[in-house]
Amino acid sequence: MRRLTLREVNEEHGGKLPPDAMFRADDEPDRPMPTSKPKRRTRSERFAVLNTFTDFALAGLTGAEVKVWLILFRDTKATGTARTGQADIARRAGLKPRMVRYALASLEAKGLVQVVRRGRLNSGPSTYRVHPAGSA
Numbered sequence: 001m002r003r004l005t006l007r008e009v010n011e012e013h014g015g016k017l018p019p020d021a022m023f024r025a026d027d028e029p030d031r032p033m034p035t036s037k038p039k040r041r042t043r044s045e046r047f048a049v050l051n052t053f054t055d056f057a058l059a060g061l062t063g064a065e066v067k068v069w070l071i072l073f074r075d076t077k078a079t080g081t082a083r084t085g086q087a088d089i090a091r092r093a094g095l096k097p098r099m100v101r102y103a104l105a106s107l108e109a110k111g112l113v114q115v116v117r118r119g120r121l122n123s124g125p126s127t128y129r130v131h132p133a134g135s136a
Contacts, residue, residue: 049073052132057112067093068103069112072130081116085125104128 003024009017017023050073058066071089075082086104090097107113112131119126 049132053112056133057110060110061112062103062106064093064095064099064103065107065112067095068100069107069130072113072128076130081127081129083125083127085119088125 002018002021004013004017004021005024009015009021009023053069053073057069061069068089071092072082072084075084077083086097086100089095090100093100095103104113104115108115112133114129114131115126116129117127
């Protein structure tokens, strides 16, 4: 939403306030509007990510890596990150926690997962960013 003064509306828009604008005082500095919440991905965008993963990355992964990537993809929020503990991933994937650690390290090396924040005891789970095609 643009913020225009009365003078700007008169000079640039013929005295009519555009639908994507609002008034501001003449002495008020023009500042950007606060950003809104992150936009939620649509169903077609999520399927596009899955299709890209399937076409470009799936063939070079082990079963454990695919399970871990899919769980993280499913847990991804509108912010683009997934916040999940390794023990929870292991439980849901039917894997040992050690295999989840190996799979996460391998996915990170292949560029399919980025660790945004490492979790610790009493500080919560790790935060991951999931990518559909690695940096291969």
